[in-house]
Amino acid sequence: MPLLQVDSDGLWCEAGGFHIDPWNPVPKALLTHGHSDHARPGSHAYLAGDPSRGVLRLRLGPEAHIETLPYGAPLTLGATRVSFHPAGHVLGSAQIRVECRGEVWVVSGDYKLSPDPTCQPFEPVRCHTFITESTFGLPIYRWDPAPQVFDSINAWWRSNREQGLCSVLFAYPLGKSQRLLAGLDPAIGPLFCHGAMEKMNAVYREAGVPLPETAFTGEPVRGKSWSGAMVIAPPSAQGSSWMRRFGPVSTAMASGWMRIRGRRRHRPMDRGFVLSDHADWPELQQAIHETGAETILVTHGYREPMVRWLTGLGKQARSLETRFDAEDAE
Ligand SMILES: [Zn+2]
Numbered sequence: 063m064p065l066l067q068v069d070s071d072g073l074w075c076e077a078g079g080f081h082i083d084p085w086n087p088v089p090k091a092l093l094t095h096g097h098s099d100h101a102r103p104g105s106h107a108y109l110a111g112d113p114s115r116g117v118l119r120l121r122l123g124p125e126a127h128i129e130t131l132p133y134g135a136p137l138t139l140g141a142t143r144v145s146f147h148p149a150g151h152v153l154g155s156a157q158i159r160v161e162c163r164g165e166v167w168v169v170s171g172d173y174k175l176s177p178d179p180t181c182q183p184f185e186p187v188r189c190h191t192f193i194t195e196s197t198f199g200l201p202i203y204r205w206d207p208a209p210q211v212f213d214s215i216n217a218w219w220r221s222n223r224e225q226g227l228c229s230v231l232f233a234y235p236l237g238k239s240q241r242l243l244a245g246l247d248p249a250i251g252p253l254f255c256h257g258a259m260e261k262m263n264a265v266y267r268e269a270g271v272p273l274p275e276t277a278f279t280g281e282p283v284r285g286k287s288w289s290g291a292m293v294i295a296p297p298s299a300q301g302s303s304w305m306r307r308f309g310p311v312s313t314a315m316a317s318g319w320m321r322i323r324g325r326r327r328h329r330p331m332d333r334g335f336v337l338s339d340h341a342d343w344p345e346l347q348q349a350i351h352e353t354g355a356e357t358i359l360v361t362h363g364y365r366e367p368m369v370r371w372l373t374g375l376g377k378q379a380r381s382l383e384t385r386f387d388a389e390d391a392e
């Protein structure tokens with residue numbers, strides 16, 4: 063029997079008696095990170111990497127039984143030893159290493175290799191079997207360096223300010239928003255966040271991640287000018303009545319999906335900035351190579367192209383079906 067396999071609730075480890083990122087409530091859930099396609103509520107007990115404690119508390123509620131381990135610290139569960147290692151995706155995100163009788167598997171969760179000042183960098187972990195995500199597993203996905211992307215976002219904000227417009231930038235509340243805040247130039251104007259972001263910003267600040275000062279957008283105030291301000295909001299706020307308070311706006315979205323025009327499935331926006339918290343095609347290749355794994359299981363996103371590419375390199379590779387393919391997540 064393989065060390066990890068998919069059952070009706072998620073990725074199951076018989077030898078250790080736990081699931082990883084299960085989609086149904088289970089007795090014991092090990093979590094890679096706090097995004098909603100990975101951290102589902104209702105399980106009896108959770109185990110995750112230390113820096114994700116605040117994120118998971120916010121996501122899973124005050125009653126959830128959450129234990130955490132420092133990165134790299136091993137814990138014995140049944141016949142296995144498990145440990146969490148930085149994945150570079152969002153605050154607290156982890157790859158999960160599972161060892162049993164000399165055999166080592168690593169479950170990547172979501173990851174990226176590009177630098178991000180809001181979380182610990184991805185750490186390659188040697189293993190026999192690597193379960194990798196493949197959200198952007200097509201050769202067309204190649205990210206520009208983040209500083210270059212931030213230069214264009216700041217230039218867009220500056221130009222909106224000069225035209226008396228409010229800039230509204232849509233991004234996912236966990237991870238992407240804080241990465242944006244860390245890369246924006248607060249000298250350009252005041253920074254405001256939708257309530258969904260402000261709660262997560264507080265968790266990041268408590269964890270010691272430096273973010274510029276932000277204010278909650280709050281209730282609409284008659285006569286208040288938003289000219290020159292930058293507002294970070296969740297994609298769900300697009301086109302809602304919540305937007306009306308800002309007066310004349312320029313809108314943009316920051317996401318890896320902005321790479322492909324045809325994939326701009328959200329309402330039309332003035333700008334799309336290509337910024338992802340997932341590995342692009344070269345990063346996926348590099349990460350897989352550095353594990354030294356001879357067997358690679360591919361999950362999330364473009365699985366088949368990645369399996370074909372790996373098989374062509376002489377590796378054992380196959381697609382691993384999961385409940386959430388999460389093409390729009392993050
Ligand atoms: Zn994620």
Ligand SMILES: [Zn+2]
Pocket residue numbers: 097099100172362388391
């Ligand atoms: Zn995901």
